[in-house]
Structure formats: C-alpha cells, structure tokens
Amino acid sequence: SQQGEEDPQALSIQEGENATMNCSYKTSINNLQWYRQNSGRGLVHLILIRSNEREKHSGRLRVTLDTSKKSSSLLITASRAADTASYFCATDPFNDYKLSFGAGTTVTVRA
Amino acid sequence: IAGITQAPTSQILAAGRRMTLRCTQDMRHNAMYWYRQDLGLGLRLIHYSNTAGTTGKGEVPDGYSVSRANTDDFPLTLASAVPSQTSVYFCASRQVPNTGELFFGEGSRLTVL
Numbered sequence: 377s378q379q380g381e382e383d384p385q386a387l388s389i390q391e392g393e394n395a396t397m398n399c400s401y402k403t404s405i406n407n408l409q410w411y412r413q414n415s416g417r418g419l420v421h422l423i424l425i426r427s428n429e430r431e432k433h434s435g436r437l438r439v440t441l442d443t444s445k446k447s448s449s450l451l452i453t454a455s456r457a458a459d460t461a462s463y464f465c466a467t468d469p470f471n472d473y474k475l476s477f478g479a480g481t482t483v484t485v486r487a
Numbered sequence: 488i489a490g491i492t493q494a495p496t497s498q499i500l501a502a503g504r505r506m507t508l509r510c511t512q513d514m515r516h517n518a519m520y521w522y523r524q525d526l527g528l529g530l531r532l533i534h535y536s537n538t539a540g541t542t543g544k545g546e547v548p549d550g551y552s553v554s555r556a557n558t559d560d561f562p563l564t565l566a567s568a569v570p571s572q573t574s575v576y577f578c579a580s581r582q583v584p585n586t587g588e589l590f591f592g593e594g595s596r597l598t599v600l
Contacts, residue, residue: 406587418591421589
C-alpha cells in the first residue's frame with residue numbers, strides 16, 4: 377500500500393488565493409518531499425524537509441512537518457494560473473531508498 | 488541537456504507481446520527507479536536499483552523485470568503484456584544517500600489491447 381495520502385484530492389481556487397494541501401503517512405521517515413506534475417509531464421521536485429525540521433520555505437512555498445502526527449502540509453501563497461498542476465508528497469524511509477508517493481492533489485487556479 | 492531519457496514516448500501493444508521500455512540517465516546517479524502512474528492511484532514503485540548490478544522489487548513488481556548492467560541504463564521489460572499494464576511509466580534517478588531529490592523522465596504511455 378502507498379505510504380503517503382494527500383488531502384484534498386482536488387482543489388480549485390482563485391488567482392491570488394493561497395492553496396493548502398496535506399499529506400499523511402504511516403511509517404518513520406528520513407525526509408518528506410513534495411513534487412509537482414504538469415499535465416502530461418514528468419514530476420518535478422519542489423522541496424524536501426528532513427525529519428528533524430518542522431518548517432521550510434522556498435519562494436512562495438511553505439512546507440511543515442509534524443512527525444508526531446505523521447503529517448505534512450504544503451502551502452502555496454499568492455497562487456497564479458501557472459500553479460495549476462498536480463502535487464504529490466513522497467516519503468523517504470530510513471535505510472531504504474524506496475521513495476513512496478501518494479495519490480496527489482490536483483490544484484486548479486482560476487484566472 | 489542533462490537528464491533522463493525514456494523511450495518510447497507512447498506505444499500501443501497487443502496483449503501477450505513482449506515490450507521493453509528504455510531509460511537512460513547522464514547524471515551518473517547510482518539509484519534508479521521505475522514507477523507506474525494510474526488515475527487516482529498516484530505513482531507506484533515497480534522496481535528499483537540502488538547501484539549498478541543490483542535490483543530490488545517495489546510495490547507492484549509482478550509481470551515486470553529490470554536489469555542494471557551499467558550506471559546509465561535501466562530498462563523495464565514486460566515479458567507478456569496484459570491489459571492491466573496499461574499505464575504511464577516513469578523512470579527516475581537520484582544519488583543516494585547524499586541527496587533526496589528524484590529526477591524524472593517525461594514518461595512512456597503504454598496501452599495494452
């Protein structure tokens with residue numbers, strides 16, 4: 377079974393609004409990563425947060441990690457139409473390099 | 488441009504036929520992966536390789552085989568394709584344990600009739 381599960385499955389927002397999506401996972405991790413996928417393309421890495429970190433920023437992206445709850449969130453601030461894509465969390469376990477992905481959140485940003 | 492190249496981009500295949508999806512990377516990464524992506528299920532790991540000469544099974548390995556004869560190439564073979572193997576297949580690579588980021592190819596869309 378998959379390690380990570382994203383919530384919600386789909387999100388529709390107006391340009392300029394913030395988009396928040398969540399990821400829950402089951403087992404201990406070394407790090408958690410977020411990826412973006414535009415329609416018909418491969419996944420692109422956005423940000424990585426290690427298990428000893430609680431929050432990380434990259435441009436308009438903010439990621440939090442709560443290892444006690446086994447959950448993470450990705451916040452995209454001031455969204456743009458170009459942010460329309462699917463977003464996936466991936467968990468990287470200790471001593472095992474098998475990165476597991478969730479089912480993703482599809483984000484639509486309306487102009 | 489450095490990265491991962493997958494071939495073919497798209498293929499329609501009759502059930503029972505053998506098919507090999509090719510994957511080549513020029514980043515000298517030690518670890519390589521094959522995922523399949525199906526609507527509503529996200530990406531599921533088929534097989535992986537942490538270094539040339541070694542391979543391992545992922546979440547959904549049945550019906551697939553891989554080899555890793557060298558650092559750059561990681562072909563995925565369907566010995567006898569079935570319709571349930573209709574999917575988009577992604578190859579990815581990264582350097583372990585130093586970095587976490589996975590680099591993906593653009594995918595191979597396979598339809599088995």
